[in-house]
Amino acid sequence: MTRRISQILGRGGELNPRNMRLGIWAWLIQRISGLALVVFVVAHVVAISQANFALSGPLFTMLDGLRNPFWSVDRTVLAIDLIMLGIIAFHGMNGIRIVLFDMGVGVGLRSHKVIFWILVAIGVVVGGLVIFYGLPLIGGT
Amino acid sequence: MVVLGVHLWLANFGQPTASLRAILGVILLGLALFHGLNGVRTVILDFNVGTQGRKFVTMILLLVGVASLLFGMHGLWPLIVGG
Numbered sequence: 001m002t003r004r005i006s007q008i009l010g011r012g013g014e015l016n017p018r019n020m021r022l023g024i025w026a027w028l029i030q031r032i033s034g035l036a037l038v039v040f041v042v043a044h045v046v047a048i049s050q051a052n053f054a055l056s057g058p059l060f061t062m063l064d065g066l067r068n069p070f071w072s073v074d075r076t077v078l079a080i081d082l083i084m085l086g087i088i089a090f091h092g093m094n095g096i097r098i099v100l101f102d103m104g105v106g107v108g109l110r111s112h113k114v115i116f117w118i119l120v121a122i123g124v125v126v127g128g129l130v131i132f133y134g135l136p137l138i139g140g141t
Numbered sequence: 142m143v144v145l146g147v148h149l150w151l152a153n154f155g156q157p158t159a160s161l162r163a164i165l166g167v168i169l170l171g172l173a174l175f176h177g178l179n180g181v182r183t184v185i186l187d188f189n190v191g192t193q194g195r196k197f198v199t200m201i202l203l204l205v206g207v208a209s210l211l212f213g214m215h216g217l218w219p220l221i222v223g224g
Contacts, residue, residue, distance in 0.1 A: 045216070
């Protein structure tokens with residue numbers, strides 16, 4: 001690295017939470033959520049494939065365990081999948097904001113923040129609808 | 142985003158053939174792998190890894206992506222041909 005971490009995280013650094021505003025938070029969460037989603041996609045493909053390949057072992061027992069958190073009583077709640085739905089909604093909506101910005105839509109600072117929160121609201125609504133309609137189907141009741 | 146939306150809708154509401162669902166799944170997998178691994182490459186290259194490092198990172202991620210796509214296609218192949 002050409003700059004020390006202490007310069008980036010220290011006083012005056014752009015990744016010091018005291019200096020961070022909405023835009024840099026969105027960038028940071030976009031990066032972290034993206035890396036988490038790469039891991040999730042690989043785990044999702046392996047989990048969906050395990051029935052087809054009749055795979056077994058501690059890894060797949062753990063994947064099944066993630067689908068049965070200890071607080072569920074009657075229903076199987078896909079806790080990790082629900083968390084990932086929220087991450088997907090943010091990552092997708094922020095990505096759309098970036099595409100709009102690159103196209104020149106909402107370049108001004110105030111309209112930029114308005115667009116960000118509108119897209120967050122859309123993501124929350126769509127995510128809520130997916131959970132509302134999808135959860136009973138997942139629970140199998 | 143569009144393919145992901147179709148994938149989620151089909152999982153909960155649609156009644157397509159298993160073959161269509163599997164083909165859409167493979168398309169989504171390919172797009173998601175490309176987008177995700179390109180993002181990982183961007184994050185790694187932001188750490189100034191040098192010319193040789195760039196080639197190495199690109200090749201490794203390309204191999205991981207192709208292997209993951211083939212793994213996913215192999216899993217969905219019976220549905221594609223038999224659905």
